[in-house]
Amino acid sequence: MREREEVKSLKAIVLAAGDGTRFKPFTDHNPKPLLPLLGLTLIERILLAAKKAGIRDFVVVLGYKGERVRDFLGDGRRYGIRIEYVENRDWHRGNGTSLLAAESAVKDEEHFVVMMADHVFEPDLLRKALALQPRGRDSVLCVDRDLSGIADLQDATKVHTEGGFIVQIDKRLKHFDAVDTGFFIFSHEIFDALRAADTGHALTLTAGVKRLAERRLIRVVDVTGFFWIDVDRPELLGVAESRLLKTLSKSTDGVVSRWLNRPISTRLTRFLVRTPLSPDTVTAISFMIAVASGILFAVGHLVWAGLLAQFASVIDGVDGEIARLKFRETRLGAFVDSLLDRYGDSAIVLGMSTWAYLSTGNAWTLLLGMAVLAGAPMSMLAKEKFRAITGRDYPIEQAEGWLRYIPDSRDARLFIIMLGGLFGAVIPALVLLAVLTHGKTVWRMYRLAGLLDAPAV
Amino acid sequence: MREREEVKSLKAIVLAAGDGTRFKPFTDHNPKPLLPLLGLTLIERILLAAKKAGIRDFVVVLGYKGERVRDFLGDGRRYGIRIEYVENRDWHRGNGTSLLAAESAVKDEEHFVVMMADHVFEPDLLRKALALQPRGRDSVLCVDRDLSGIADLQDATKVHTEGGFIVQIDKRLKHFDAVDTGFFIFSHEIFDALRAADTGHALTLTAGVKRLAERRLIRVVDVTGFFWIDVDRPELLGVAESRLLKTLSKSTDGVVSRWLNRPISTRLTRFLVRTPLSPDTVTAISFMIAVASGILFAVGHLVWAGLLAQFASVIDGVDGEIARLKFRETRLGAFVDSLLDRYGDSAIVLGMSTWAYLSTGNAWTLLLGMAVLAGAPMSMLAKEKFRAITGRDYPIEQAEGWLRYIPDSRDARLFIIMLGGLFGAVIPALVLLAVLTHGKTVWRMYRLAGLLDAPAV
CATH class of the missing domain: 1.20.120.1760 (CDP-alcohol phosphotransferase transmembrane (TM) domain)
Known part of the structure; x- marks a missing residue:
């Protein structure tokens, strides 16, 4: 039995390849994961929050100015974690390609966590998701049902849930009852789903998730009330600061x-x-x-x-x-x-x-x-x-x-x-x-x- | 499932029928279990120590001046326990007959504790025995291997153990490696053994235990180091006091x-x-x-x-x-x-x-x-x-x-x-x-x- 199974700690893939165009001119010199937020960079904050929730092994998918992220974080030892890096040369086609690039890095795992380098959160959110322990082909998506608390609802990915499963997911859903927080626990089914959705043009993670949702393979974990925020635009950095300070x-x-x-x-x-x-x-x-x-x-x-x-x-x-x-x-x-x-x-x-x-x-x-x-x-x-x-x-x-x-x-x-x-x-x-x-x-x-x-x- | 099974608490039989002739003239008016020892009677001390070890249901076997014990203890409610009484009209034939008299009171139990009304002890001794949880036909006897610490070695029942079992037991054993403390956990085998040993004359508990020992049915629990004493003679009351105070x-x-x-x-x-x-x-x-x-x-x-x-x-x-x-x-x-x-x-x-x-x-x-x-x-x-x-x-x-x-x-x-x-x-x-x-x-x-x-x- 491998060590990580004994301690029941999953590996986590962090998608950090995007170019964060909305954050220009900062991103002219640095990739978005290195944005500072209250004394830590965004990606440090994500890694350390996940560590506090019990995760020790990370796969960071790099793209735009990836070498800077790698130089900054190193092998993770000074954070008390292990970091592997995967490069996604296709990053400009969307975050679906980034997850596909990490497939071989999790080939020994039955399930693994996926999170975004720009989704700041409190450790208890992830703890709740990890407590669920999905089995077999099942995947898990953390959703937030308090729509009034979402910092940028228009830009958020909406989901329609039924009986504990995701049935529809899209940014432009008319009828929805929750929002995709960007925290997943996936089985390997997601890779086949992404490949099936790949037309050679843009490929978002949501496109793959849609296919799993159609087959009722994505369970919902309700993390309403826990702090999380998608730092998608520069204005949201200030919101993230205020909310973090409130916690x-x-x-x-x-x-x-x-x-x-x-x-x-x-x-x-x-x-x-x-x-x-x-x-x-x-x-x-x-x-x-x-x-x-x-x-x-x-x-x-x-x-x-x-x-x-x-x-x-x-x-x-x-x-x-x-x-x-x-x-x-x-x-x-x-x-x-x-x-x-x-x-x-x-x-x-x-x-x-x-x-x-x-x-x-x-x-x-x-x-x-x-x-x-x-x-x-x-x-x-x-x-x-x-x-x-x-x-x-x-x-x-x-x-x-x-x-x-x-x-x-x-x-x-x-x-x-x-x-x-x-x-x-x-x-x-x-x-x-x-x-x-x-x-x-x-x-x-x-x-x-x-x-x-x-x-x- | 009955309540006492849920909490895994055994019933305990307390043998309190003897006339304690050595304690005359006290026992002219009162039976030995009502002897005072540091503010409690002997039998109260036994019941409360067993309660502290987790036992709630007791069967007290009465004989000599039994009605006095019954009047004194009542139904046990004021001690937070339940007491049933069994009368043994044959008490003068020995404590084997007392245990036989209690057979129907434990007919629903697979195992039950047996202790003596004059064996004072600390709760941890009984806790150690209860932790063993005997199965099937097995019985358990608590033994003390520190022979120098026995208050009255000559009068003690000696045992010879081998591989965790009692192989010989008698007051007059020449070769022995431990002493019978008087704390047992029995299966119903003991009743058949006592009946087989009964000649119509004196019938001691030891006679029944001997038969079980021959069939390797009595395991040993080593309680060396825990406080216990058989208050068998008036002089030993003072010894019991001193040792209790030392604890x-x-x-x-x-x-x-x-x-x-x-x-x-x-x-x-x-x-x-x-x-x-x-x-x-x-x-x-x-x-x-x-x-x-x-x-x-x-x-x-x-x-x-x-x-x-x-x-x-x-x-x-x-x-x-x-x-x-x-x-x-x-x-x-x-x-x-x-x-x-x-x-x-x-x-x-x-x-x-x-x-x-x-x-x-x-x-x-x-x-x-x-x-x-x-x-x-x-x-x-x-x-x-x-x-x-x-x-x-x-x-x-x-x-x-x-x-x-x-x-x-x-x-x-x-x-x-x-x-x-x-x-x-x-x-x-x-x-x-x-x-x-x-x-x-x-x-x-x-x-x-x-x-x-x-x-x-």
Whole structure:
């Protein structure tokens, strides 16, 4: 049994031969797959997203200025993948000829993925398709049923589906219920279909797919809701950027993070991702900004201190955003980030407490700072312990009831600190933080009692 | 398909008919299964340990003063199990007749567990036996090969094994390589074997097992190293107590916990487990002792404060010990315990800092307290984050190197605090705690960098 069968990972053919005439003058010097998009070229983004979905072996079909793509990507080792190249001298006749050119490169595969070098997507889209595991002569096409979300519907290839199969496919279909996303899993039937459709003139992939559709050989995978975009015209590069940046918000983002930090951090990321700045460097910068905020609090520059605290909170999102956009997430980064965040918070509270003492001469204000420090880890602790004990995720609705709308996560704490700095209300901010974190902890223990009150056996 | 087949849980027969003559005068009024052992009766301990190993349906064979056992246990609902009773009027002829009496109660089972009401054991022993899943006519006997660990070797039933089967079994075997632990999984062959062995006089279970052994129908499961004891004579009750208490130490116990806290806490537990005191109450008491320690520190009663801190640390073990001994572990208990521990620690550090300030008049000592509070959660945080990110347990050797011998866990921190109190060295104790926790955190980040420095993908 060959290795790739053992790991059930398919080979993927990437069609990268076209000349992208609409992208002139860029394409006078470079082929379209090398267009930059948020710090990576289009084709790097396609390869790395597919890698994240589990694919390791790629066949890249080259045509227009193909040697530039080959020189740029190399054998794929620096991306942790393997790339073979196939040249299609017929590329000007259409992408059907490009797929035909790759036939011998997948002769040992029963099925293989086909994707376009200019269709940007999120890994989960491909994961869903790969989960289907087609058999025998069946092929699979990923379709999107949310027609209002298609960036360029007029130019899109429409499909008409029936009972889970494609029955019609064409750019000019009148009646259609979904759109071809350009992500396929094919059996070798596609090669015969393409040869049968070849008249010696233009030969599109769609022409081959049409013949398979007539024979009910193409199943549908519905990937509605997953991010993908066909970067077909220069204007769509900007759309692709915006949508990619939108995918960076997390469902776990707190209120402040969602409405204040993310809008700012993604704008910063949009700029910084084009620089060689590494995510780890940004993590270190965020920590140092927090320390600077603490020092400014201690010496009484409250407004600047407050603004820096909030800025540290914003930058805290940027490292992860850059890492995700560039497919450079590391476990080390996530680990160090979570520990440095904690230290940054402590530095700020230390600075606030120092100023509270110096400005009032009352040492007991320092005990207030202690109460805040004692409360800061309790939220995280309660959640991690719940997970460790039950093996389930922390059930925020059940555990917190309506109090979940009163945030005590890091973004909210740093926002309160900023307000404290801006309005010169450092002691009220400390009191609020102490009440918030300890109050929510007691509330959580009370609510979770009902959830956990069963024998562990 | 019946429910118990779906969950693959066997029925268990508990032989509880004997009169335990050696336990006179106790057994004048009560049968031996109702002997108390660390807060539970012998038979409760057997039933609950088996429940923890996954068994839910029990058949208890009664004989001598059987109605007392039945009145005491009821239908098992309050233990979360189901109990049927079988009466053996022939009990004085030996435990072979007791098993025969239970035949109709297991007529629908292909295999069933048999255990003795006076053989105390840890659940993992039975789990190992149940994992074997015997088939067809095969039966299974759990044997112990560590002959030096048997509490009463002379009185034990010896076995001679060959190639994974019992070939000889008798109390008076000259050549033997293991001991019968009294835990069986039988097929119905045992009933025919017992009938064949029945001469109308004494009929022991061993007589039936002998016949199966001759036909190579009894496989061996080696449970050497697991705790079990046959409480056959009154003196052995004390041995059983000591050994049960020894099973309470955890492999995760810190140095102070292992050598100081456990020896004290298990002695307390030995006493407290006989009272109706609940584990949750003990958790609350431990927390209140910590708060009291903090208050005493604040007002300058350093020696008492230090001793109370250490006492809180000891009591922190007792709640879990009582819960485990009485099979009353709850997820809620574990959750609340971990949160209250943290609050107790904070209260003590707050008290120490207050005294440091009051006794020196130097408010900056309070910043020292803050440094300790900021450092306290970092050890736990690093471990939980590592687990969350990698899905693996925190690798203490790789992550800490030789520094793992310098403890910063809760038991060690409270021990340092006690020393600080005893020697009036509160500020040095705070400095040591701050250096210890922050130093180890930085060290951990540095060491884990090597372990985690691989792409997440």
